[in-house]
Amino acid sequence: MTKKFLIISFLLPAFIQCVFAANHKALDQPDSLYLFSYGTNGLRFAWSIDKQNWTAIGNGYPFLRSDYGTWGAEKKMYTPYLIRGANDTWQIVWSVNDRALQFAHASSADLINWRPQNYPYVQKGRNVLRPVISYSKSTGKYTIVYADSGNEYFRTETKDFKSYTPVEKITASAYTNLGTTVSLQGEKVEGQVHRVAWALVEGLIKAYDLQQYKAIQNAETTKDDAIRFAGLKTVDAEIMLHPGEAKKISTMLTGVFFEDINYGADGGLYAELIQNRDFEYHPRDKKYSDKEWNSSSCWSLKGENASFRIDSVKPVHPNNLHYAVLTVEKPGASLVNTGYDGIAVKKGDPYIFSAFTGLLQGKGNKLAIKLVSDSRGVLAGNTITVSASGWKSLKSTLIPSADASDARLEIQPLSSGGIALDMVSLFPQKTFKGRKNGLRADLAQTIADIHPRFVRFPGGCVAHGDGIANIYKWKNSIGPLESRKGDRNIWNYHQSMGLGYFEYFQFCEDIGAEAVPIIAAGVPCQNSSTGGGGQQGGIPMDEMGAYIQDIIDLVEYANGAPNTVWGRKRAEAGHPKPFNLKYIGIGNEDMITDVFRERFEMIYKALKKAHPEITVIGTAGPFFEGSDYVEGWKIASELNIPVMDEHYYQSPGWFINNQDFYDRYDRSKSKVYLGEYAASLPGGNKTNLETALAEALYLTSLERNGDVVEMASYAPLLARENHTQWNPDLIYFNNTEVKPTTGYYVQQLYGQNAGDQYIPSSVSLSNTNTPVKKRIACSVVKDSKTNEIVVKLVNILPVPVNTSLDLQTYRPESGKAGKTVISGNPADRDVRPVISQTDIGGKTTLELAPYSFTVLRFRVKN
Numbered sequence: 001m002t003k004k005f006l007i008i009s010f011l012l013p014a015f016i017q018c019v020f021a022a023n024h025k026a027l028d029q030p031d032s033l034y035l036f037s038y039g040t041n042g043l044r045f046a047w048s049i050d051k052q053n054w055t056a057i058g059n060g061y062p063f064l065r066s067d068y069g070t071w072g073a074e075k076k077m078y079t080p081y082l083i084r085g086a087n088d089t090w091q092i093v094w095s096v097n098d099r100a101l102q103f104a105h106a107s108s109a110d111l112i113n114w115r116p117q118n119y120p121y122v123q124k125g126r127n128v129l130r131p132v133i134s135y136s137k138s139t140g141k142y143t144i145v146y147a148d149s150g151n152e153y154f155r156t157e158t159k160d161f162k163s164y165t166p167v168e169k170i171t172a173s174a175y176t177n178l179g180t181t182v183s184l185q186g187e188k189v190e191g192q193v194h195r196v197a198w199a200l201v202e203g204l205i206k207a208y209d210l211q212q213y214k215a216i217q218n219a220e221t222t223k224d225d226a227i228r229f230a231g232l233k234t235v236d237a238e239i240m241l242h243p244g245e246a247k248k249i250s251t252m253l254t255g256v257f258f259e260d261i262n263y264g265a266d267g268g269l270y271a272e273l274i275q276n277r278d279f280e281y282h283p284r285d286k287k288y289s290d291k292e293w294n295s296s297s298c299w300s301l302k303g304e305n306a307s308f309r310i311d312s313v314k315p316v317h318p319n320n321l322h323y324a325v326l327t328v329e330k331p332g333a334s335l336v337n338t339g340y341d342g343i344a345v346k347k348g349d350p351y352i353f354s355a356f357t358g359l360l361q362g363k364g365n366k367l368a369i370k371l372v373s374d375s376r377g378v379l380a381g382n383t384i385t386v387s388a389s390g391w392k393s394l395k396s397t398l399i400p401s402a403d404a405s406d407a408r409l410e411i412q413p414l415s416s417g418g419i420a421l422d423m424v425s426l427f428p429q430k431t432f433k434g435r436k437n438g439l440r441a442d443l444a445q446t447i448a449d450i451h452p453r454f455v456r457f458p459g460g461c462v463a464h465g466d467g468i469a470n471i472y473k474w475k476n477s478i479g480p481l482e483s484r485k486g487d488r489n490i491w492n493y494h495q496s497m498g499l500g501y502f503e504y505f506q507f508c509e510d511i512g513a514e515a516v517p518i519i520a521a522g523v524p525c526q527n528s529s530t531g532g533g534g535q536q537g538g539i540p541m542d543e544m545g546a547y548i549q550d551i552i553d554l555v556e557y558a559n560g561a562p563n564t565v566w567g568r569k570r571a572e573a574g575h576p577k578p579f580n581l582k583y584i585g586i587g588n589e590d591m592i593t594d595v596f597r598e599r600f601e602m603i604y605k606a607l608k609k610a611h612p613e614i615t616v617i618g619t620a621g622p623f624f625e626g627s628d629y630v631e632g633w634k635i636a637s638e639l640n641i642p643v644m645d646e647h648y649y650q651s652p653g654w655f656i657n658n659q660d661f662y663d664r665y666d667r668s669k670s671k672v673y674l675g676e677y678a679a680s681l682p683g684g685n686k687t688n689l690e691t692a693l694a695e696a697l698y699l700t701s702l703e704r705n706g707d708v709v710e711m712a713s714y715a716p717l718l719a720r721e722n723h724t725q726w727n728p729d730l731i732y733f734n735n736t737e738v739k740p741t742t743g744y745y746v747q748q749l750y751g752q753n754a755g756d757q758y759i760p761s762s763v764s765l766s767n768t769n770t771p772v773k774k775r776i777a778c779s780v781v782k783d784s785k786t787n788e789i790v791v792k793l794v795n796i797l798p799v800p801v802n803t804s805l806d807l808q809t810y811r812p813e814s815g816k817a818g819k820t821v822i823s824g825n826p827a828d829r830d831v832r833p834v835i836s837q838t839d840i841g842g843k844t845t846l847e848l849a850p851y852s853f854t855v856l857r858f859r860v861k862n
């Protein structure tokens with residue numbers, strides 16, 4: 001075990017070279033040989049010199065996977081058909097499923113790097129099965145023929161894979177499939193045989209081996225440290241600062257990513273305590289998978305001689321169709337709402353009950369409004385009078401007599417008759433900064449404590465939505481609450497829009513952060529489950545003008561004078577002064593296809609023209625490599641996009657082994673916004689000290705590259721316990737507790753200890769083995785406003801690191817530095833920072849504990 005591990009860790013590069021050499025020799029370097037392409041659920045290859053004996057490359061490793069359709073199991077590749085076309089470019093088509101009137105197409109020069117996939121629509125047949133592509137040199141045309149499940153056959157042609165001839169029906173005999181069957185690892189497999197140069201096969205083998213090498217790197221985990229670092233003694237580290245090479249870095253580096261995922265907004269940061277207050281929950285919110293999820297969800301009737309139904313005949317607002325009708329024959333029954341897993345209230349705190357009510361029968365009625373707890377009985381109660389037959393907004397303040405976490409709201413008509421109710425709300429008066437319709441104070445404060453320089457909103461996937469109709473529409477999120485239009489939340493629940501753009505801008509202002517709204521690039525999420533094959537259904541071109549106008553209007557809403565159309569709406573909401581919006585992101589980790597590009601470019605150019613003062617952020621797909629990343633960055637260079645949004649969720653091993661990721665970035669190109677990242681462990685996606693330290697380590701490299709990395713935000717930010725769709729998250733919570741992770745404290749230490757200058761340092765180690773070197777990192781920044789130096793030191797080794805820090809140039813004013821340390825066992829899930837003071841000056845020695853993150857901060861003498 002030990003021996004195997006050592007070979008893998010230290011000798012792998014050499015081992016790979018040996019493998020290549022062996023391959024060369026064994027084959028005696030043929031000029032050409034046969035390549036067999038095949039596969040279900042991925043394009044795979046095998047090679048042969050005689051067409052009889054086949055060797056699977058990488059044991060059947062998939063070099064291309066289908067990205068069609070919704071997440072997970074639906075992304076399938078059936079019957080891939082590969083040919084070499086014009087300019088020796090490989091062209092492949094495949095069937096995506098047995099339902100879509102679409103096939104998939106992609107192309108590649110080397111079979112390793114693939115251009116973005118396309119999913120052209122065909123108009124004929126029941127579906128597209130067994131598509132076959134051929135190329136005619138004489139006409140320069142590609143022909144695609146396919147069968148359908150009705151045993152009919154069709155053909156279409158293209159020259160450029162952008163426009164296709166109308167599909168025509170053909171005879172069975174005109175459907176030609178030149179594929180063949182070979183025997184591979186004892187099985188008969190269908191595919192195509194190609195004569196290719198050895199170099200091509202060698203390239204595939206190398207690509208596979210490199211992929212394996214990276215997989216081993218990414219799998220690096222502290223669990224193996226006892227073996228990996230067996231015999232390792234305390235490491236000495238001498239750190240020299242190089243003030244002469246100091247450079248300016250971004251002052252926006254640490255921010256937060258806020259999305260309504262894991263009940264982050266409704267049931268989370270948004271302080272509303274009533275669930276489904278507007279009776280607008282709908283089965284489509286959960287893709288019709290939950291029969292109990294509808295407009296009366298979370299509401300029930302307690303008692304007898306009464307009924308409760310949902311109506312939509314005379315809504316309070318056309319955007320808010322449904323309301324409750326409570327009919328009482330004999331008083332006694334109540335309409336009950338249990339909030340989000342119960343309602344938590346505090347003794348003596350005011351809670352504002354409000355509702356739109358309307359009298360349906362009789363001359364008048366009274367409603368007893370109560371907060372009731374199973375354990376504590378009635379906590380608070382009041383009576384309100386319903387006298388009008390039309391909708392009327394009523395309010396009452398409830399002050400609980402005791403703390404409770406299991407309260408419910410009960411509304412009891414005191415006379416018989418019918419009453420209509422809508423927008424039934426219970427809101428703590430004590431919101432963050434006392435804002436009306438504001439945010440849950442403890443959660444908002446926890447976010448503010450990071451000292452984020454910016455807040456991204458509304459996502460994530462919520463921004464681009466599940467299908468075109470679900471793209472987030474900011475105009476639905478402002479104005480009086482009853483006029484806001486809720487929607488299906490892509491994370492399978494309902495978004496009320498209670499926390500909308502006004503509340504978001506207000507929060508940013510309250511915590512001194514820049515707003516970074518992310519707007520869909522005219523395409524929904526590529527993993528959409530509604531509206532066809534992913535984002536291929538971009539917003540129709542004749543609707544793009546209105547869509548772009550909406551984006552321009554958002555800038556007016558944020559920044560326009562109160563006498564402008566949208567500026568007035570902001571002023572009416574209580575904020576006549578502009579919010580001073582500076583950034584807008586266009587797109588969220590989209591698949592970079594022609595459909596995307598066309599729309600992105602239109603939005604980008606129009607926004608630049610209308611608002612050159614706004615910094616636009618583009619998108620480079622969901623990964624740190626691959627076709628979306630490559631194509632996204634190509635567009636960035638062509639259009640000169642100021643900042644590009646990158647996303648990657650990776651293992652701690654990835655972060656440890658890719659600290660040089662941005663060292664290679666071209667400083668003359670777009671800046672980077674690392675908009676979504678997190679280190680997560682395989683199996684359960686939990687966080688612990690190990691993931692937090694991997695993030696701390698990587699963040700030293702972001703500071704080092706703070707001249708090209710402008711911003712970074714961990715994602716996702718919030719998660720309500722027992723209601724998470726995504727793990728890990730930065731802050732978990734329930735109704736009464738906020739539970740920041742250790743990763744949260746890493747973010748906080750970076751946010752609270754940012755600088756505007758990076759001071760390069762060199763670290764000389766007593767042990768120079770690469771795996772040791774990669775586990776130690778240092779970043780030194782200066783905050784020139786306060787004249788303070790911050791030294792961040794990360795040690796992910798199982799042994800202490802004795803550090804000697806040369807501070808001759810930055811002499812501490814007081815001989816003391818603030819010291820904050822996060823350390824423990826890598827598997828610990830609940831590590832908190834420990835704050836102390838330490839002596840400092842000249843050559844400072846400091847022992848970094850095993851598995852630790854240390855931050856020193858001190859003011860320097862002028």
Ligand code: AHR
Pocket residue numbers: 259261459460461462588589622676715716726
């Ligand atoms: O952060 C959670 C999700 O991850 C985001 O919504 C999406 O952009 C990404 O895939």
